[in-house]
Amino acid sequence: MLARIVKLSRIRDQLLRDRWPRKGLDDELLRYVEGIIRGVRERGDKALIEFTERFDGVKLDANRLRVSPEEIEGAYDKVTDKQISAIETAKKRIYEFEKGIISRINLEYTDELGVRVWWKPQPIESVGCYVPGGRYPYPSTLIMTVIPAKVAGVQRVVVCTPPLKDGSIHPLTLIAADMCGVNEIYRVGGAQAVAAMAYGTESIKPVNKIVGPGNQYVMAAKLLVSRIVPIDHPAGPSEIMILADETANSHHVALDMISQMEHGPGCIAILVTTSMRLAERVHEDIMRLAAGAMLDGDAWLLVADSLDEAVSFINCFAPEHLEVITVNAHKLAAEIRSAGLILIGDSTPVSLSDYCLGTNHVIPTGGYGHVYQPLSALDFIKFVRVAECPPEALRALSKAAIVLAESEGLTRHALAISRRVKVDGEKDN
Numbered sequence: 244m245l246a247r248i249v250k251l252s253r254i255r256d257q258l259l260r261d262r263w264p265r266k267g268l269d270d271e272l273l274r275y276v277e278g279i280i281r282g283v284r285e286r287g288d289k290a291l292i293e294f295t296e297r298f299d300g301v302k303l304d305a306n307r308l309r310v311s312p313e314e315i316e317g318a319y320d321k322v323t324d325k326q327i328s329a330i331e332t333a334k335k336r337i338y339e340f341e342k343g344i345i346s347r348i349n350l351e352y353t354d355e356l357g358v359r360v361w362w363k364p365q366p367i368e369s370v371g372c373y374v375p376g377g378r379y380p381y382p383s384t385l386i387m388t389v390i391p392a393k394v395a396g397v398q399r400v401v402v403c404t405p406p407l408k409d410g411s412i413h414p415l416t417l418i419a420a421d422m423c424g425v426n427e428i429y430r431v432g433g434a435q436a437v438a439a440m441a442y443g444t445e446s447i448k449p450v451n452k453i454v455g456p457g458n459q460y461v462m463a464a465k466l467l468v469s470r471i472v473p474i475d476h477p478a479g480p481s482e483i484m485i486l487a488d489e490t491a492n493s494h495h496v497a498l499d500m501i502s503q504m505e506h507g508p509g510c511i512a513i514l515v516t517t518s519m520r521l522a523e524r525v526h527e528d529i530m531r532l533a534a535g536a537m538l539d540g541d542a543w544l545l546v547a548d549s550l551d552e553a554v555s556f557i558n559c560f561a562p563e564h565l566e567v568i569t570v571n572a573h574k575l576a577a578e579i580r581s582a583g584l585i586l587i588g589d590s591t592p593v594s595l596s597d598y599c600l601g602t603n604h605v606i607p608t609g610g611y612g613h614v615y616q617p618l619s620a621l622d623f624i625k626f627v628r629v630a631e632c633p634p635e636a637l638r639a640l641s642k643a644a645i646v647l648a649e650s651e652g653l654t655r656h657a658l659a660i661s662r663r664v665k666v667d668g669e670k671d672n
Contacts, residue, residue, distance in 0.1 A: 298433055367395070389425055394623075514545065564596070
């Protein structure tokens with residue numbers, strides 16, 4: 244892990260060069276992932292088994308792709324009561340937050356003519372949630388993807404996650420799946436899991452939408468299958484940006500930056516400040532705290548000439564997470580237009596939001612915060628638009644509608660309206 248103090252004006256263009264909308268995936272990576280997707284489409288379960296052995300070093304057969312109820316039940320004997328309680332806390336927090344979002348939707352409008360329009364929310368029928376694996380389990384990601392779907396009313400929620408070396412799924416992941424009401428869980432990871440959820444195999448029926456974070460192969464696969472199956476948003480390596488002034492605790496800032504490096508290669512940690520003294524203190528803390536740790540990614544400590552320059556850069560960068568630790572934190576946060584999640588004050592660290600704050604940690608990265616928002620229950624709902632027009636409103640609107648229909652050469656559209664009302668000057672045919 245490298246940590247460098249640099250004037251913002253010197254490095255600004257370099258840091259923005261590979262952000263959305265200029266950001267693109269490597270053509271070679273896309274071709275490679277396309278081959279995996281094609282293999283799953285053509286050979287189904289057989290391809291899943293071959294890819295799992297090649298990439299995860301695990302040999303499976305078709306009847307072991309899906310996790311059995313007995314495995315889930317046995318997982319409870321392998322964890323502590325504290326871990327189960329922690330999962331319940333995180334689940335409850337995200338559930339209450341998502342329920343609050345749904346309850347605040349204004350679904351009905353009536354205008355001065357009496358035309359009534361309302362939205363009828365309908366959940367997507369089935370959803371596939373990708374949960375990363377690796378050295379450690381990610382039950383928190385399972386909670387963040389599954390609970391919003393359940394709040395929305397999705398009936399079939401599928402989870403795909405890579406198996407451990409012995410072919411099992413970590414018990415914490417299984418318990419989180421059980422507690423959150425997952426309908427099916429499969430020991431399949433990587434691009435092949437995304438392909439299976441998109442196109443289906445003998446064992447895995449296709450889903451209507453795919454969500455969840457992953458590595459570059461998973462992200463590439465999601466983007467490729469998005470031509471036929473909607474996805475949430477592109478989600479790559481984790482990012483943290485901290486806007487801080489001289490009042491910030493340098494030790495806490497350093498800890499927050501280092502914590503994001505635990506997510507693996509490609510992670511980004513950036514401090515933006517107008518205080519060279521704070522930048523120097525944070526640099527010292529990072530070097531001390533990171534000594535001997537296996538941390539990937541780069542840490543940038545950027546010194547801006549003014550807060551206006553700092554805010555302008557943040558809005559262009561659109562970080563995944565933004566902590567604002569300054570005297571006028573609320574005022575500065577109000578000036579931020581593009582960020583996945585804004586966290587205000589020293590007592591609201593990214594690490595807390597990753598687990599139990601109630602906000603979702605599936606957030607757009609790579610600058611996609613300009614056009615996407617964090618995952619929520621709204622991502623699992625489609626709104627059927629319903630309208631009702633009383634006769635007097637039909638009469639009031641008919642003249643304009645007929646003129647527009649005739650102007651577009653759609654005479655029968657005009658007739659469908661005029662036959663319902665008596666339009667001045669028109670004779671019945």
